[in-house]
Amino acid sequence: MDENYFPLKDETLIREHFMRQALEMGELALSIDEVPVGCVFVLNNKVIAKGMNDTNRSLSGHRHAEFAGIESVLAKHPASVFKNVDLYVTVEPCIMCASALRQLGIRAVYFGCSNDRFGGCGGVLHINLDAGIDRCYPAIGGIFREEAIMLLRRFYLQENDKAPNPTAKRNRILNTTVENMSIDNMRSYALLEAELVDVNGPAPMTVH
Numbered sequence: 001m002d003e004n005y006f007p008l009k010d011e012t013l014i015r016e017h018f019m020r021q022a023l024e025m026g027e028l029a030l031s032i033d034e035v036p037v038g039c040v041f042v043l044n045n046k047v048i049a050k051g052m053n054d055t056n057r058s059l060s061g062h063r064h065a066e067f068a069g070i071e072s073v074l075a076k077h078p079a080s081v082f083k084n085v086d087l088y089v090t091v092e093p094c095i096m097c098a099s100a101l102r103q104l105g106i107r108a109v110y111f112g113c114s115n116d117r118f119g120g121c122g123g124v125l126h127i128n129l130d131a132g133i134d135r136c137y138p139a140i141g142g143i144f145r146e147e148a149i150m151l152l153r154r155f156y157l158q159e160n161d162k163a164p165n166p167t168a169k170r171n172r173i174l175n176t177t178v179e180n181m182s183i184d185n186m187r188s189y190a191l192l193e194a195e196l197v198d199v200n201g202p203a204p205m206t207v208h
C-alpha cells in the first residue's frame with residue numbers, strides 16, 4: 001500500500017495526520033538552519049508534494065515552503081489540479097503565498113499557528129476571502145498550533161547560540177508555555193515575535 005495514502009474518513013484525524021507530515025518538514029528545515037516552516041499538498045487523501053522553507057540556502061526571499069511545494073506539484077500535474085488540492089502548512093501562509101494559492105485555485109488551506117506579521121489568511125489580510133476575480137478558499141488554523149510555535153522558538157534559540165555574542169544564558173531557556181488561542185484573533189505569532197525581539201534583538205526579515 002502506498003504509504004502516503006491515508007484512508008481514514010474522520011476529518012480531524014485526517015487533518016492531524018497531514019499536519020504531522022508538515023511538521024516533519026518543518027523539523028527537516030530546522031535541522032539545516034532554515035526558518036522551520038513545512039507543508040504538504042494533498043490530493044484525494046494522498047500527499048502529492050512536500051515543501052519547506054528554503055530562503056537561507058537559496059538566498060531567495062520568496063522560497064517559502066508553499067512555493068517549493070507548488071513547484072513540485074506543477075512538475076507532475078497541470079495547474080487545474082489545485083481545485084482538488086488541500087494545503088497543510090505549519091504557519092499561516094504569508095500575503096505573497098496566500099495570493100499565489102488563490103491564483104492557482106487551491107481548494108483549502110489548513111495551518112498550525114497564525115502569522116500576525118505577514119499573514120494573508122486572516123493574520124494581517126484576508127487574501128483568501130477578499131473580493132476578487134479568483135475563487136475564494138477557506139483557511140482553518142490551530143491544527144498542532146503549539147508544535148508549530150515550538151519549532152519556531154527552537155530555531156531562534158539555536159540561532160542565538162550561534163551568534164558571536166549570545167545573550168545571557170538565563171534568556172536562552174526554551175519557553176514551553178503557549179498562550180491559548182483566542183477565537184477572534186490568534187495572537188500567537190505576535191507573542192512569539194515580542195519574545196524574539198526581547199531575546200535576540202530585532203527579528204530577521206526572512207521570517208515567514
Ligand SMILES: [Zn+2]
Pocket residue numbers: 064065066093094095096097098208
Ligand atoms: Zn509565504
